[in-house]
Amino acid sequence: xxxxxxxxxxxxxxxxxxxxxxxxxxxxxxxxxxxxxxxxxxxxxxxxxxxxxxxxxxxxxxxxxxxxxxxxxxxxxxxxxxxxxxxxxxxxxxxxxxxxxxxxxxxxxxxxxxxxxxxxxxxxxxxxxxxxxxxxxxxxxxxxxxxxxxxxxxxxxxxxxxxxxxxxxxxxxxxxxxxxxxxxxxxxxxxxxxxxxxxxxxxxxxxxxxxxxxxxxxxxxxxxxxxxxxxxxxxxxxxxxxxxxxxxxxxxxxxxxxxxxxxxxxxxxxxxxxxxxxxxxxxxxxxxxxxxxxxxxxxxxxxxxxxxxxxxxxxxxxxxxxxxxxxxxxxxxxxxxxxxxxxxxxxxxxxxxxxxxxxxxxxxxxxxxxxxxxxxxxxxxxxxxxxxxxxxxxxxxxxxxxxxxxxxxxxxxxxxxxxxxxxxxxxxxxxxxxxxxxxxxxxxxxxxxxxxxxxxxxxxxxxxxxxxxxxxxxxxxxxxxxxxxxxxxxxxxxxxxxxxxxxxxxxxxxxxxxxxxxxx
Amino acid sequence: xxxxxxxxxxxxxxxxxxxxxxxxxxxxxxxxxxxxxxxxxxxxxxxxxxxxxxxxxxxxxxxxxxxxxxxxxxxxxxxxxxxxxxxxxxxxxxxxxxxxxxxxxxxxxxxxxxxxxxxxxxxxxxxxxxxxxxxxxxxxxxxxxxxxxxxxxxxxxxxxxxxxxxxxxxxxxxxxxxxxxxxxxxxxxxxxxxxxxxxxxxxxxxxxxxxxxxxxxxxxxxxxxxxxxxxxxxxxxxxxxxxxxxxxxxxxxxxxxxxxxxxxxxxxxxxxxxxxxxxxxxxxxxxxxxxxxxxxxxxxxxxxxxxxxxxxx
Numbered sequence: 001x002x003x004x005x006x007x008x009x010x011x012x013x014x015x016x017x018x019x020x021x022x023x024x025x026x027x028x029x030x031x032x033x034x035x036x037x038x039x040x041x042x043x044x045x046x047x048x049x050x051x052x053x054x055x056x057x058x059x060x061x062x063x064x065x066x067x068x069x070x071x072x073x074x075x076x077x078x079x080x081x082x083x084x085x086x087x088x089x090x091x092x093x094x095x096x097x098x099x100x101x102x103x104x105x106x107x108x109x110x111x112x113x114x115x116x117x118x119x120x121x122x123x124x125x126x127x128x129x130x131x132x133x134x135x136x137x138x139x140x141x142x143x144x145x146x147x148x149x150x151x152x153x154x155x156x157x158x159x160x161x162x163x164x165x166x167x168x169x170x171x172x173x174x175x176x177x178x179x180x181x182x183x184x185x186x187x188x189x190x191x192x193x194x195x196x197x198x199x200x201x202x203x204x205x206x207x208x209x210x211x212x213x214x215x216x217x218x219x220x221x222x223x224x225x226x227x228x229x230x231x232x233x234x235x236x237x238x239x240x241x242x243x244x245x246x247x248x249x250x251x252x253x254x255x256x257x258x259x260x261x262x263x264x265x266x267x268x269x270x271x272x273x274x275x276x277x278x279x280x281x282x283x284x285x286x287x288x289x290x291x292x293x294x295x296x297x298x299x300x301x302x303x304x305x306x307x308x309x310x311x312x313x314x315x316x317x318x319x320x321x322x323x324x325x326x327x328x329x330x331x332x333x334x335x336x337x338x339x340x341x342x343x344x345x346x347x348x349x350x351x352x353x354x355x356x357x358x359x360x361x362x363x364x365x366x367x368x369x370x371x372x373x374x375x376x377x378x379x380x381x382x383x384x385x386x387x388x389x390x391x392x393x394x395x396x397x398x399x400x401x402x403x404x405x406x407x408x409x410x411x412x413x414x415x416x417x418x419x420x421x422x423x424x425x426x427x428x429x430x431x432x433x434x435x436x437x438x439x440x441x442x443x444x445x446x447x448x449x450x451x452x453x454x455x456x457x458x459x460x461x462x463x464x465x466x467x468x469x470x471x472x473x474x475x476x477x478x479x480x481x482x483x484x485x486x487x488x489x490x491x492x493x494x495x496x497x498x499x500x501x502x503x504x505x506x507x508x509x510x511x512x513x514x515x516x517x518x519x520x
Numbered sequence: 521x522x523x524x525x526x527x528x529x530x531x532x533x534x535x536x537x538x539x540x541x542x543x544x545x546x547x548x549x550x551x552x553x554x555x556x557x558x559x560x561x562x563x564x565x566x567x568x569x570x571x572x573x574x575x576x577x578x579x580x581x582x583x584x585x586x587x588x589x590x591x592x593x594x595x596x597x598x599x600x601x602x603x604x605x606x607x608x609x610x611x612x613x614x615x616x617x618x619x620x621x622x623x624x625x626x627x628x629x630x631x632x633x634x635x636x637x638x639x640x641x642x643x644x645x646x647x648x649x650x651x652x653x654x655x656x657x658x659x660x661x662x663x664x665x666x667x668x669x670x671x672x673x674x675x676x677x678x679x680x681x682x683x684x685x686x687x688x689x690x691x692x693x694x695x696x697x698x699x700x701x702x703x704x705x706x707x708x709x710x711x712x713x714x715x716x717x718x719x720x721x722x723x724x725x726x727x728x729x730x731x732x733x734x735x736x737x738x739x740x741x742x743x744x745x746x747x748x749x750x751x752x753x754x755x756x757x758x759x760x761x762x763x764x765x766x767x768x769x770x771x772x773x774x775x776x777x778x779x780x781x782x783x784x785x786x787x788x789x790x791x792x793x794x795x796x797x798x799x800x801x802x803x804x805x806x807x808x809x810x811x812x813x814x815x816x817x818x819x820x821x822x823x824x825x826x827x828x829x830x831x832x833x
Contacts, residue, residue: 051792053602061560135570137560192604208603208610209792210687210784236685236782237792240669245782248676248684404552404797411556411563423561434562442563 042519043230044501046512047242047254051209051235056192057177058129058136063423063510066174067255068233071214071514073197074221075176076104076123077168079426081276081507083338085168089118089178089198091154095463099163106154110221112180113202120150125181127158138175140441142167163461165468169427200226200514209235227503227518246271246496252519253497253504255512259325265496275494276506277327277334279431280424282381283487284308284370284417289446291413298368298416303361304394305483308368310357311392312385313349318489321380327490331476332422332431334490337508339428339469341476354392367395371415373403381488382419410444418444421491426509428472429460436475436484447484521825528818532811539810540592543803544585553577554797558601575601575799588803597807598800600793607804610789615808618778618785620690621708622770624701626763628709629716634759636713637720641755642747644725652717659714668707668780675703685782704781708774712766719762723755757827764820768813 052065057073060066078088087093091107110118127148130138144164149157160167170176183196195203200222201214212233216226234251236242243261245251247268257265257273265271286305287294297304314328330346333339358364368389372382379400386396401409410418424431433456434440438448452475459471479485493510500520507513555571556563572578576587591598597607640652676684682699690697727733728751736746775787786805793801825831 054604061558061562135567135574137562137564137567139566140562140564189604207613207784208600208605209788210782234685234782238779241672241684241780241782244669244672244677245684248672248680250676250684250686402552404557404795407556407563408552411553441565 042228043232044228044517044519045232045234045250045252047234047236047245047251049237049239049242049256051237052212052233054192055195055203055206055212057174057179057197058133058138059192060174061137064233064235064255067510067512068212068214069174069177069197069199070511071201071231072195072199072203073177073179074110074199075172075174076178077172077176079169079172079507079509081505083279083426083508085172085426089176093168099160099165099461099463101157101159102167103151103155103157106156107221108154110198111219112178112183112196112198113217113219114180114183114196115219116180116182118178118198119153120156121153122178122181123156124148124150125184126178127156127175129179129184130175138170141170141173141175163463165460165463166427166429168463169425169430172426201231204230211235222515225515227516228514231514243496246498249498252501253495253512255493255495255510257494257496259322259494261496262323262325262494270499272497272499272501273494274497274504274506275325275492276508277336278424278491278493278510279334279337279426279508280422281329281332281334281431281487281490282419282421283332283485284385284419285410285435285445285485286417286447286483287413287415287445288484289448290444293413293416294446296368296416297361297363297366301361301363302482303357304363304366304368305486306481307354307357307361307392308389308394309483309486310347310350310354311389311394312486312488313388314346314489315348317381317384317388320384321377322489325494326492328488329490330480330487332424332435332485332487333428334508339472341473343473344476344480349388351392354394358393365393365395367397369397369399369416370419371399371401371406371409371417372419373406374400375403378419385419385488413444413446419488424509428468429456432456432472432475433460436479445484447482449478449482452478524825525818525822528821532814532818535814536807536811540589540803540807541585543806543810544588545581547799547802548581550794550797552797554601554799557797571601588800592804592807597804600798600801602796602798602801607800610801611786611804611808614784614786614789617687617689617783618771618774618787621701621704621774621778621783621785622767624705625709625712625770625774626767628705629712629766630763632710632713633716634720634756636717637759638724638747638752640717640721641724641728642743644721652721656714656717659710659717662710664707664711664776665780667710668704668777671703671707672780687781687783700781700783704777704783707780708770708777712770715766716759716762719759720755723758724751727751727755757824760827761820761824764816764823768816771809771812 048064048067050062050064052068053062054060055065055068057069074089076088076090077085080086089107089110091105093102093104095102106118106120112118127145130136130142131145144160144162144167145158146161147159149159151157178198180196184191187194200217200220202217204213204215206212213230215230220226236245239256239258242254243257243265246254262273266273287299318324318326318328327334328346329335330344331341335346370382372378382398386398389396409415422431434442436447437443437453437456455471455475459468462468493506495506497504502518503516555568555577558571559567576584588598595608599606600610636652640649643649672684675681682703687700688696733746733751736750774785775791778785778787779791790802790805
């Protein structure tokens, strides 16, 4: 600086403009341009339909939390859009011949966002954390794991208490997300406030019920495919407000675009729509064995359930309530899922058969109480079903109950029929076992068929996809007859986003993957 | 005056205590097991048991109340079961946002309501008066959420004049902050503007009919001086009282407006907390709001006391 000052004073004395002064000016201009460029760091603003809960994969429980994790935390495995399992933080895996252990080789050179390496010890730490942390929501997903062995720095072996083929699918979700052991130990219970993982973006800040900001992690293992500097996840609960924000340009991307808003967004020259069928479903659960209310006509006689199912015109239902944007369904898997049982295509309505079944059952005009959450979509669906059922002589009494309350009532068995959905799991076991197995945790209808249990257990013991498909088809055949759940339709994940965003690919699990996204 | 203030403050304590008991008890009436709601989709029994134990949901109601109020008196309002953020931190984060929204709404309400009330009173019985009354009726009748979404569609989506969301604290970027607050403040404020307008109008009309005003006119003062200097001050006394109470109303009316305009304030906090059965948050927020409301009431009384010379002697 002294030199510059001297130069300047010399300039003042002589009145000539000297080179050093011009150079300084050019430098300053260049620096300003550089800073301006940096200040123009691209931020992708994503609108979420709910506020995520704890940002700790071990205890997280919301779907929107998983959307945020898609940028923060890479997993051992991921899925392809057609539900195949591919390695992500893992490089390869090998099941033992008896299917009671799986050896996983890790990708080389992966760093956590605090610079510590991802190695076998870290994987061991994470799996054990998922199993042992108090309040862990992952324990039930990987309870088959009885031990983790470190074979070498880049290889782990998971030992199972019994064969469990859905394990890898569990590791494509939160159970497979690796957090930095150093950060987890340091932060303890507060880890969720400053999560440190191995994903493409690192956590910057969070304002509860407002936004979560993440920024590019420059040492990400796949950084060549990450082009956007920052992502801001904004919570906008009301769907109409969310789409208005997209149309106004306050958001670049939104999830859960309502079917009724699809046309408006499609017609907007600046916006795009993308959609994909989900891995979940909406259905009506019957109370077959949970408490006194299982003694209803609907609960006791499968013919009455079959009659109701036959009375429902699923295609018309989806057309009426969702402008035809969702898929009529009759199984826990959507008709485009590789697990869909083609032996039972989605049936059209058959009022005559429905009436005949009711006659055989000895109840030509039964009354069924249908418990329905109070959201307007669910209410509309129930009303359409009510009208359709009437044609077969079935009277449906709709009981609108607030969602949390309805969960409670379902648990207590205080229902005859309950219209409820399931968000779905990558592995077919996740859509079946918990609802249909006698001891299934969410089997509040208390349906119990030992034959179904046997088939479900067998399907867990083999990792041969073809063999599992056959077993699940057999389960479906029984379920189509017993109808513990009357499956109605499968939703679609519908997204709206600015045309300035390229590279987006929807996945059936509904997550917004950030790899290869580009924002103009 | 001091005795009055002390008396009011002393009554505040049992009032807040009563509110705390009420909100604690009312929440228990909410059906649904909070541990189930908070445990997630899988409803893992181990997780439900853990949440039940950690947040004392297995203890009897009076015990839980004593545990809570004991901590509250030490400034610990518990933590959100959903995000583990301390409730006091949430309150400190969100209350200023709602207060700012309320203040801006109140300012707009005053800027619209008082002049409209004055003009309406002075030109009572004319088309201007009818127009102002119509505006008042519209302001009170229009639902916040409808007006809010209409404004977003027009101003943000069609005209691109203002952003539909994107709140930033005033300290970070005042211009952006005001841009995101103008619409919700107007939506919130227009109903209060209507009420203030009606009250100003009737107070003004009463004052304008007084003897001393007739004297002032007889003395040859301009109409402007009569209205603004001599009448308005007296007419404003009841409006001040009303204003303090209306501000309290604004805090509760903010709930819907915050949802529509994505303002991360108190209202949004409590709505989400109720649906998520996040007890500690609901209790903490209601307690703080009730305390604030009581405080505003006291302020209204003091303001009235100060504004009205007759009470001071």
